[in-house]
Every structure is written in C-alpha cells, then in structure tokens.
Amino acid sequence: MAQGNRPEPAASAAGPSSAPERAAGALLVERITHQDVPAVCALYKKVLDAEASGLPTPIAKSWQPTPLEFTSWMEGVTYFAARRDGRVVGVVGCETVDGSAHLVRLAVDPEARRQGVATALLQTTLDWARRASLPAVWADVLDRFRPAAALFRHAGFSEVGLLHKRCFHEDVRFFERVL
Ligand SMILES: CC(C)(COP(=O)(O)OP(=O)(O)OC[C@H]1O[C@@H](n2cnc3c(N)ncnc32)[C@H](O)[C@@H]1OP(=O)(O)O)[C@@H](O)C(=O)NCCC(=O)NCCS
DSSP states (O other): OOOOOOOOOOEEEESOOOHHHHHTTOEEEEEOOGGGHHHHHHHHHHHHHHHOTTOOHHHHHHTSOOHHHHHHHTTTOEEEEEEETTEEEEEEEEEEETTEEEEEEEEEOGGGTTSSHHHHHHHHHHHHHHHTTOSEEEEEEETTOHHHHHHHHHTTOEEEEEEEEEETTEEEEEEEEEO
16 A cells, blocks of 8 residues: 655534534534544444344454554544544544555544534544545445445545455445546
C-alpha cells in the first residue's frame, strides 16, 4: 500500500451550525488527536460487541485495537471523529492508496445510528480527498455489513463489485465515488 500526501486537518459542523444549535448537540466532525485514542478504541469495542456475532476472529481482532495499536495506525491513516456534546459517536479513517482515497474502519456508536453521523463523516472524507486533489474515494465493506452498503449507496457511491471469500472467507463489496 502506498501512502502519499496528507491534507491539512479539517473540522466541519454537520447540519445546522449556528452556535446555539451546536451547543444543543449538533455534530462536529474533526481530525482526531492522540488525546482521542482511548475514546476511539472504546467506540470500536462497543461497535464490535454489537456486530461481532459470527465474525471471523482475525476480523474481530482488527476491530479491537489497543490504544497502542491504534496510535500506530494513525501514522499512515488520517482519522476523523464525529462528536456530539463532546462525546465521540463515530470514526472513519482515510488513507491514500496508489493516488486515490481509501476509507477504513468506519464505525458509529449503536446508540447514535440513523442520525446522519456516518453521512457527516463521509462528507468530511470527500472534502479531505478533494483538498488533496485525489480523483476518487473507495471503500471495501464486508458483505454481511448490509447497513454499510446502504449507507454508501445513500452517499452517492457506486457499487463496483463483489469479491467472494476475499477477507477471511467473507465476501467483500467495493464502492467508489469519483470526484
Ligand atoms: C454503517 C454505519 C456506519 C451507518 O452509520 P449511521 O450513522 O447510522 O448512518 P447514517 O445515519 O448516516 O445513514 C445514512 C443513510 O444510510 C442508509 N442506512 C444507514 N443505516 C442503515 C440501516 N441499518 N438500514 C438501512 N439503511 C441504512 C439509509 O439510507 C440512511 O438514511 P436514512 O436514515 O435517512 O434512511 C453503522 O451502522 C455502523 O457503524 N455499522 C457497523 C460498522 C460498519 O458496518 N462499518 C462499515 C464497514 S467499513
């Protein structure tokens, strides 16, 4: 995997962004810092606990990084967190692979779903890719994660294929959005 240019940090408020509404619990998406690592790892653990049933062990493990492991991932990947009232409710990573943007480990707190959190995170990744002049954004999603496929379609990504048994015997769907 090649890793290239990294755009500047970004912050964006999703939805209504006037100060009073933000104070009342609007969503803020911004690049994570090392201080966020424990909260991000706790979020992944919570998401895994909700989704883990029947997941192959290597995949389950990869969704449960220790703070030290996650810190090492931050070397090659730009992570954004969505916060509401200061609490991390969603995370996504972006990396540059062969000159395009690859999204990794998108996850939203089960208690914060269907509220546009992932949509706001995806919007931030598209902005990130545009600022880096990357021509496309793509993601690979386990076929069993049906809500994720619905999300990518909803966000204007095209489904471009399915590889059988691609990841520890799990089928994987690919989505792209050309910018
Ligand atoms: C997939 C996931 C990230 C979606 O997060 P979310 O914040 O709930 O998504 P949003 O609220 O932004 O949803 C936007 C749209 O996507 C679609 N969508 C999202 N979740 C869906 C679901 N469970 N069923 C059907 N459609 C869904 C809908 O069109 C939705 O719009 P609507 O709520 O107005 O109908 C979340 O369910 C999750 O963390 N899943 C487990 C981890 C995972 O699958 N990660 C992706 C693998 S890389």
